[in-house]
Amino acid sequence: MSLAQITQVKALALAVPGDDIDTDRIIPARFLRCVTFDGLGEHAFRDERTGPDGKERAHPMNSAQAGKIAAAKKGVMVVGFNFGCGSSREHAPQSLWRFGFTAFVGGSFAEIFFGNSTTLGVPCLTLSKEDLAECDAFVRANPEVEVTVDVAQLTVSAGAKTWKADITASARDGLTKGKWDPIADLLEGADSVAKTAGGLAYVAGK
Amino acid sequence: MAKTLFQKVWEAHTVRKLPNGQTQLFIGTHLIHEVTSPQAFGMLRDLGLKVKYPQRTFATVDHIVPTNELKEPYSDPIAQEMIEALRKNTKDYGIRFFDTHTGTQGIVHMVGPEQGITQPGTTIACGDSHTATHGAFGAIAFGIGTTQVRDVLATQTLALSPLKVRRIEVNGKLAPGVYAKDVILHIIRVLGVNGGIGFAYEYAGSTFDAFSLEERMTVCNMSIEGGARCGYVNPDQKTFDYIKGKPFAPKAADWDAAVARWQSFASDPGCAYDEVVKFEASEIRPTVTWGITPGQAIFIDEKMPALETLNAADRQTAEDAYKHMKLAPNTPIKGTKVDVCFLGSCTNGRISDLREVAKYLKGRKVSASVKAIVVPGSQLTAIQAVHEGLDKIYIEAGFEWRGAGCSMCLAMNPDKLVGDQLCASSSNRNFKGRQGSQTGRTILMSPLMVAAAAITGQITDAREVFKV
Numbered sequence: 236m237s238l239a240q241i242t243q244v245k246a247l248a249l250a251v252p253g254d255d256i257d258t259d260r261i262i263p264a265r266f267l268r269c270v271t272f273d274g275l276g277e278h279a280f281r282d283e284r285t286g287p288d289g290k291e292r293a294h295p296m297n298s299a300q301a302g303k304i305a306a307a308k309k310g311v312m313v314v315g316f317n318f319g320c321g322s323s324r325e326h327a328p329q330s331l332w333r334f335g336f337t338a339f340v341g342g343s344f345a346e347i348f349f350g351n352s353t354t355l356g357v358p359c360l361t362l363s364k365e366d367l368a369e370c371d372a373f374v375r376a377n378p379e380v381e382v383t384v385d386v387a388q389l390t391v392s393a394g395a396k397t398w399k400a401d402i403t404a405s406a407r408d409g410l411t412k413g414k415w416d417p418i419a420d421l422l423e424g425a426d427s428v429a430k431t432a433g434g435l436a437y438v439a440g441k
Numbered sequence: 442m443a444k445t446l447f448q449k450v451w452e453a454h455t456v457r458k459l460p461n462g463q464t465q466l467f468i469g470t471h472l473i474h475e476v477t478s479p480q481a482f483g484m485l486r487d488l489g490l491k492v493k494y495p496q497r498t499f500a501t502v503d504h505i506v507p508t509n510e511l512k513e514p515y516s517d518p519i520a521q522e523m524i525e526a527l528r529k530n531t532k533d534y535g536i537r538f539f540d541t542h543t544g545t546q547g548i549v550h551m552v553g554p555e556q557g558i559t560q561p562g563t564t565i566a567c568g569d570s571h572t573a574t575h576g577a578f579g580a581i582a583f584g585i586g587t588t589q590v591r592d593v594l595a596t597q598t599l600a601l602s603p604l605k606v607r608r609i610e611v612n613g614k615l616a617p618g619v620y621a622k623d624v625i626l627h628i629i630r631v632l633g634v635n636g637g638i639g640f641a642y643e644y645a646g647s648t649f650d651a652f653s654l655e656e657r658m659t660v661c662n663m664s665i666e667g668g669a670r671c672g673y674v675n676p677d678q679k680t681f682d683y684i685k686g687k688p689f690a691p692k693a694a695d696w697d698a699a700v701a702r703w704q705s706f707a708s709d710p711g712c713a714y715d716e717v718v719k720f721e722a723s724e725i726r727p728t729v730t731w732g733i734t735p736g737q738a739i740f741i742d743e744k745m746p747a748l749e750t751l752n753a754a755d756r757q758t759a760e761d762a763y764k765h766m767k768l769a770p771n772t773p774i775k776g777t778k779v780d781v782c783f784l785g786s787c788t789n790g791r792i793s794d795l796r797e798v799a800k801y802l803k804g805r806k807v808s809a810s811v812k813a814i815v816v817p818g819s820q821l822t823a824i825q826a827v828h829e830g831l832d833k834i835y836i837e838a839g840f841e842w843r844g845a846g847c848s849m850c851l852a853m854n855p856d857k858l859v860g861d862q863l864c865a866s867s868s869n870r871n872f873k874g875r876q877g878s879q880t881g882r883t884i885l886m887s888p889l890m891v892a893a894a895a896i897t898g899q900i901t902d903a904r905e906v907f908k909v
Binding site: 253254255257259260263264265267268269270271272282287315316317320321322323324325326328343345346347350351354355403404405406408409412414416417418420421422424425427428430431432434435436437438440441 | 453454456457461463467488497519523560562568569570572588592595596599638665668670695699736758852853873874875878879
């Protein structure tokens with residue numbers, strides 16, 4: 236399986252503010268009633284974007300900027316802290332990715348969300364609190380300026396600004412070397428797997 | 442060198458180091474359900490791969506099952522499609538399925554322990570964030586995404602990085618009317634909803650030693666609400682007694698060896714922890730959430746926080762929470778009117794929960810203004826409860842007695858809040874829209890507090906209502 240080396244994502248950005256944005260908000264549970272991930276993109280943040288009356292609410296995902304990202308099928312979402320907390324549903328990053336987001340920049344990410352995203356080839360970079368506030372403000376003030384998320388250099392930059400960013404070493408390695416989906420590596424270790432399994436009595440039902 | 446249970450289990454299951462520096466970790470037990478597995482089987486088929494160890498994957502159906510009808514096809518055709526997909530996938534690949542007609546179906550985190558599949562010193566993965574529940578037995582149990590479900594199906598391994606270990610010690614005796622649920626809500630309130638990122642939580646101390654396995658499960662279950670991907674309690678005699686005789690427990694000839702092995706996984710005395718946090722049980726009171734994250738919680742007799750007492754980031758989330766919850770800062774939560782009461786979920790839908798509430802419910806009536814439902818977490822729990830006559834107590838009190846499943850914890854089945862109904866819930870998440878209505882409101886609490894809310898029609902102190 237040959238995967239793209241993801242060293243950099245350069246795209247328009249959208250700020251979706253707030254800490255502790257949970258996966259129920261990103262993709263409400265009723266949209267998990269499915270057997271494929273197809274069509275999830277249109278439901279990303281559905282209940283934040285649409286009121287109970289069916290009318291559009293003021294939400295970044297309803298903006299012209301979001302529309303441009305959806306059309307381009309690439310975009311950077313700038314979020315707060317503990318983004319993607321809650322359930323393990325991969326439907327959450329799948330819906331944002333299918334909407335058009337190809338990178339996340341935030342203060343911190345919930346672990347399962349982080350793993351689900353990077354395994355899709357979608358980098359999640361973290362900035363310090365101060366830098367994130369500056370990046371967020373820049374993105375809102377300059378929606379036409381593309382943001383560069385550099386996984387190799389560990390920076391996020393836009394216009395004349397560059398912020399120092401971070402991601403776990405293993406995710407960075409996987410993304411930049413085109414090995415962000417671990418399945419090939421995991422399959423390669425089959426002999427070692429059998430050896431480990433053989434040493435575990437409970438695997439044999441004992 | 443003295444080691445933690447986490448380190449020992451990790452080492453015993455390490456296959457090798459991967460080129461990116463992560464560990465290829467063997468997953469001894471894989472649990473699957475209808476929501477996060479169909480896409481994984483789809484990926485498997487697309488890649489032309491097989492299930493490597495079909496006897497180590499166990500399936501059940503829980504999220505979408507209706508709790509008021511067993512007859513198929515279900516009124517929701519998508520739910521029907523999902524259960525049928527799981528039937529086909531488990532049949533095609535030779536995976537055991539605890540289906541609805543077997544009397545063993547239930548929430549995946551109840552089925553594992555009930556069957557004796559959940560054992561100490563093992564690794565467990567499931568495409569569900571509440572997998573940490575199984576840590577109550579001294580297992581290292583992770584919630585995983587669907588692509589990882591594929592990885593486990595295809596290789597029985599995952600690519601993971603080790604976690605740091607934070608020992609959370611609670612010592613002393615809980616006051617009457619204070620439960621395991623209050624303990625975990627309090628821990629999350631203090632350490633924060635993101636305090637556990639990067640950590641496994643080891644729950645210890647005399648309070649946990651005294652807890653039953655079911656109480657330990659309630660606490661481990663909500664580790665993820667505190668940001669910790671897994672949480673565990675070291676195995677002890679209670680753990681072994683719970684497992685003994687269960688269908689998948691080691692047989693008599695293997696039993697002693699299994700117990701010796703399980704004991705050897707417990708954290709060594711004097712082992713090093715990355716962090717230690719201590720709590721006193723006597724300081725914990727019945728706890729309820731007031732906001733839209735499980736960390737936004739107070740003792741029942743406290744006022745909700747005034748905005749000016751919060752730091753900038755918490756304040757923003759609190760403002761959002763007050764708006765959604767239609768509650769006012771710096772006022773008591775006690776007396777808030779309740780529309781729906783939900784007793785169930787993988788946090789608090791076990792037989793001990795149903796027994797404890799029933800003990801106090803006899804002779805009491807649910808308020809006319811409240812819709813109250815009780816949903817046993819599993820069919821075995823329901824059968825046991827009926828055997829003990831608990832169903833009658835609930836029905837006489839005015840609760841609806843339902844079939845097993847996740848139900849109104851996340852409302853993927855027909856059990857949903859309507860409009861801005863406020864629900865007193867024994868479940869684990871109070872996120873906006875969590876219980877099926879985008880304007881619906883959830884207040885998390887212990888099962889007995891749910892019962893007190895049902896009877897009085899408002900958020901109240903169960904200790905007063907039931908003279909605990």
